[in-house]
Amino acid sequence: MMITKEMKEMAFTSPNEQGYYGKFGGAYIPEMLHRNVEELRLNYLNIMYEASFQKEFQQLLKDYVGRPTPLFLAERLSKTFNTQIYLKREDLNHTGAHKINNAIGQVLLAQRLGKKRIIAETGAGQHGVATATVCALKGIECVVYMGEKDIERQAPNVARMKMLGAKVVPATSGSKTLKDATNEAIRAWINDPLDTHYIIGSVVGPHPYPDMVARFQSVISEETRWQLKEKTGSELPTHVIACVGGGSNAAGAFYHFLEEKEVQLVAVEAAGHGISSGLSAATTQLGKPGVLHGSKSLVMQTEDGQVVEPHSISAGLDYPGIGPLHAHLFESGRGLFLSATDEEALDAAFELSKLEGIIPALESAHALSALKQIQFKESDVVVLCLSGRGDKDLATYMNELERRG
Amino acid sequence: MSRLEKLFQQKKERVLNVYCTAGFPELSSTLQVMQSLQANGADIIELGMPYSDPLADGPVIQESSGKALHNGMTIEVLFQQLQSLRPSIHIPVILMGYMNPVLQYGFEKFCADAAAVGVDGLILPDLPQYEFETEYGSIIKKFGLDFIFLVTPETSEERIKQLDELSTGFLYAVSSSSTTGKDKDFTAVEKYLQRLQSMQLKNPVLVGFGIKDKSTFEAACRHANGAIIGSAFIQAIEPSSDVVQTTKTFLEKILS
Numbered sequence: 001m002m003i004t005k006e007m008k009e010m011a012f013t014s015p016n017e018q019g020y021y022g023k024f025g026g027a028y029i030p031e032m033l034h035r036n037v038e039e040l041r042l043n044y045l046n047i048m049y050e051a052s053f054q055k056e057f058q059q060l061l062k063d064y065v066g067r068p069t070p071l072f073l074a075e076r077l078s079k080t081f082n083t084q085i086y087l088k089r090e091d092l093n094h095t096g097a098h099k100i101n102n103a104i105g106q107v108l109l110a111q112r113l114g115k116k117r118i119i120a121e122t123g124a125g126q127h128g129v130a131t132a133t134v135c136a137l138k139g140i141e142c143v144v145y146m147g148e149k150d151i152e153r154q155a156p157n158v159a160r161m162k163m164l165g166a167k168v169v170p171a172t173s174g175s176k177t178l179k180d181a182t183n184e185a186i187r188a189w190i191n192d193p194l195d196t197h198y199i200i201g202s203v204v205g206p207h208p209y210p211d212m213v214a215r216f217q218s219v220i221s222e223e224t225r226w227q228l229k230e231k232t233g234s235e236l237p238t239h240v241i242a243c244v245g246g247g248s249n250a251a252g253a254f255y256h257f258l259e260e261k262e263v264q265l266v267a268v269e270a271a272g273h274g275i276s277s278g279l280s281a282a283t284t285q286l287g288k289p290g291v292l293h294g295s296k297s298l299v300m301q302t303e304d305g306q307v308v309e310p311h312s313i314s315a316g317l318d319y320p321g322i323g324p325l326h327a328h329l330f331e332s333g334r335g336l337f338l339s340a341t342d343e344e345a346l347d348a349a350f351e352l353s354k355l356e357g358i359i360p361a362l363e364s365a366h367a368l369s370a371l372k373q374i375q376f377k378e379s380d381v382v383v384l385c386l387s388g389r390g391d392k393d394l395a396t397y398m399n400e401l402e403r404r405g
Numbered sequence: 406m407s408r409l410e411k412l413f414q415q416k417k418e419r420v421l422n423v424y425c426t427a428g429f430p431e432l433s434s435t436l437q438v439m440q441s442l443q444a445n446g447a448d449i450i451e452l453g454m455p456y457s458d459p460l461a462d463g464p465v466i467q468e469s470s471g472k473a474l475h476n477g478m479t480i481e482v483l484f485q486q487l488q489s490l491r492p493s494i495h496i497p498v499i500l501m502g503y504m505n506p507v508l509q510y511g512f513e514k515f516c517a518d519a520a521a522v523g524v525d526g527l528i529l530p531d532l533p534q535y536e537f538e539t540e541y542g543s544i545i546k547k548f549g550l551d552f553i554f555l556v557t558p559e560t561s562e563e564r565i566k567q568l569d570e571l572s573t574g575f576l577y578a579v580s581s582s583s584t585t586g587k588d589k590d591f592t593a594v595e596k597y598l599q600r601l602q603s604m605q606l607k608n609p610v611l612v613g614f615g616i617k618d619k620s621t622f623e624a625a626c627r628h629a630n631g632a633i634i635g636s637a638f639i640q641a642i643e644p645s646s647d648v649v650q651t652t653k654t655f656l657e658k659i660l661s
């Protein structure tokens with residue numbers, strides 16, 4: 001099923017004209033960003049669904065990224081949970097995560113808008129690597145903002161970005177993680193508005209970013225539907241499970257099931273040391289409605305409305321907000337929101353490695369950990385979005401192995 | 406007639422608006438700094454409500470905000486401090502801040518409390534036009550507060566007219582698309598200000614961002630009703646143990 005502009009009108013798949021999903025979304029931006037964001041808003045759908053765009057986009061997804069990614073029946077994992085679990089292998093994409101789906105889409109879009117330079121923020125570094133990769137492919141200058149703390153804990157990805165010719169700029173304010181990298185990228189865009197496009201890496205930011213990124217990532221569920229049909233005879237699973245930082249892999253994995261009410265959508269947030277430990281990133285559990293990075297959504301904040309510094313062992317989930325689509329899924333009850341602690345995610349990463357020979361990213365390990373929290377029937381068909389591979393997290397995994405002895 | 410309206414009726418040139426972060430450099434220095442600004446020639450005070458993630462601000466105001474938050478400044482504390490704002494401060498006072506803390510405080514309660522202590526207007530750079538027109542503008546008006554929109558050299562003529570129409574008090578002309586505290590090439594800015602000048606806007610225009618000393622102030626005033634100084638003032642009072650004296654020296658240099 002091709003997504004079309006007409007899907008604009010559907011309740012969950014698209015926000016309204018002003019970018020709202022229910023009461024979340026919008027474009028809460030200072031005037032300095034208005035011209036660029038408005039240019040994007042007026043053009044993104046037309047450009048994305050142009051035949052020549054789609055041709056180039058699909059071709060690159062196939063020949064460069066290696067899509068479609070396999071839908072793999074994980075038999076030993078299935079046996080453990082006494083159900084049928086299919087892993088959507090986004091970890092097998094070029095650069096090792098789902099992030100490249102969006103990076104390709106936005107680079108092609110930026111070119112058609114006549115932009116000469118790309119900036120991006122990154123947490124785990126996967127979005128930074130994906131963006132640097134596509135910029136290298138297209139010969140475009142690329143600057144990536146990354147929190148100082150993340151530069152340390154995701155060192156392999158910093159090296160990859162440098163190898164690819166991107167400039168990595170450390171964000172040194174606040175918690176020195178994804179939130180602050182996003183602040184710096186937005187400020188950089190304000191200061192250099194003319195030829196630069198800002199590629200946001202998740203379904204966050206001012207309208208039209210959440211919708212645009214969700215559409216670029218929707219290829220995940222588009223493929224899942226026909227792959228499931230081939231394997232099970234039905235396009236619909238009983239459950240789709242994905243981790244949520246900002247929520248782009250989840251948005252992509254959910255997208256073509258959003259209007260299929262019988263499919264249970266499960267979003268897994270990072271609980272850090274535990275929901276009430278003060279060191280957590282579980283936004284739907286701890287957040288209140290607020291404005292962060294240009295949209296109204298759920299935001300972890302103090303009584304006084306200061307944004308809280310979150311914690312997760314996973315740099316990609318270490319974010320005090322969530323995309324407006326997900327806030328709406330949470331509030332409307334359409335999505336089930338669970339969370340996994342650092343410890344639980346590590347357990348799940350070790351388990352998958354040993355059971356299936358697949359080392360998952362720490363982010364994806366949160367989704368895996370949720371398998372324990374759901375009571376499945378044997379006949380259930382569970383699709384789990386394995387958003388990325390664990391190479392970048394090996395240092396963390398090795399430290400943990402040593403600690404556990 | 407609002408205080409801002411009255412001011413611009415009496416003074417159409419070289420209007421000086423100085424930004425300072427509430428609760429900076431000390432929690433208790435808010436009113437002291439304001440007194441000193443008034444005593445030394447400031448026409449308007451723009452009081453910044455510190456926020457953890459000030460997207461439109463450069464490093465200097467970010468740091469002052471961080472320090473003010475660390476000092477314990479909150480909107481609630483600020484309104485307590487401003488209980489004694491009037492009548493000792495008689496010049497217009499505007500609150501500048503970001504949407505999130507205001508929403509958290511409660512938008513209507515915020516406007517009510519601001520009006521009650523004698524605040525004249527608001528600048529909320531991340532409150533968009535659509536939400537202003539459909540939801541928040543009427544609340545702001547209900548409490549008699551002015552609301553000031555920003556325009557930039559990238560803002561289209563049509564949009565400038567819309568934002569001017571929605572603004573009361575004055576229109577804030579950002580000197581170039583940038584965060585606060587950046588140096589500007591002022592010759593490039595002049596063309597844009599001349600364009601604004603020729604548009605017959607409803608509101609007086611004050612120029613902000615990059616105004617840091619006498620010469621940039623003078624340059625801004627050549628094509629606008631006045632200018633706003635922020636980062637440069639914060640930088641001046643930051644290291645000082647005597648904010649009153651430093652404020653005096655700073656303004657004397659600008660207005661000499």
Ligand SMILES: Cc1ncc(COP(=O)(O)O)c(C=O)c1O
Binds near residue numbers: 126
């Ligand atoms: C492998 C992987 N999964 C998930 C995420 C979280 O992002 P999102 O919630 O947008 O999918 C990241 C972000 O860096 C990631 O690298």
